Amino acid sequence: MSLLIRASALTKKPVVTLDGEDIAQVKDVLYEGSGGSVIGFTLSGRGLFAGPKNVALPWSEVVGCGRDAVMIASDQALQEQQDLVASHDIGERNVLGARLVTDTGVDLGAVVDVIVEAADVADVVGYEVEASAALGGDARNVLIPLPDALSVSGEALMVPAAALDFVSDDLAGFGAAVDDFRASLRGEN
């Protein structure tokens, strides 16, 4: 399992070329229509050139996405933001604040962050929710794994009730929880 990152931790990260130049920083994360993966990032300038840019960074051009920076080969990796948006089905809806509800009708809480697995494809593997009464409701945040394919619609996000068996308190161990949850949905183990 590769690195898991909170989407909120990606914003403001510098975008650095392999030649060591910080050419931009992450402004927002662009999700694919169903919310299942990250398409790329919108960017803003750094330092003197702060402010939104009209270029975007597709995930396919990301060489490395770590604790301190998003690495790209060169500024050739960037493309016009409108081109990136036009070539994908971009999720219009912001999932932050939406209620996460199980298919058995239990409200798990409001989504406060999105957990992304940084690999060849940036898969959205879970949501961090502010736990509802059903999860103890003591104002703590918990991580809920998501199935491979998630259909997002309406004002709430639906997950299989089985996800409750794989809830984590922090990112350490959450990767394994996601793997186990997805395996169980596929009827393995």
Add this chain to the structure above:
Amino acid sequence: MLFSEALRRPVMSISSATSLGAVDGFVVDVKRPQVVALRLAGSDQVIEWDRIESFGPDAVTVADDEVPAEQKGRVQALADARFALLNKRVLDDRGDESGTVHDVDFDPESGRVTSVITSTGSLDGDRLIGCGPYAVVVRAADAANS
């Protein structure tokens, strides 16, 4: 030899037996990775590596004190302070930082950069990928220790 050891060493001309100045900095091409020129204190001029006759224990010698009409394009571009290695943050190609550059070890015969000493340890010169105004970029250590 470390950059810190070679700093302030005088550069002497063999033909005139005069000092051209003291070593004040190093111009490195991280793509090779190689020291391509020496910076002299109080001067914009750099001494290109191929003019150096010998990198001796007490002085660096060059054949003559004739200043080339113009610096070679790439060396001049690399001589820009934005590409200096020392004190720059080290970032690997996975996007993780590991300290800043404290010193650089190079072969005084060839100018080859053998290792980079950082605030968190030392890494092989062959891992260097690039160096720019923001960071020195290196190949990430093998997955084993990540």
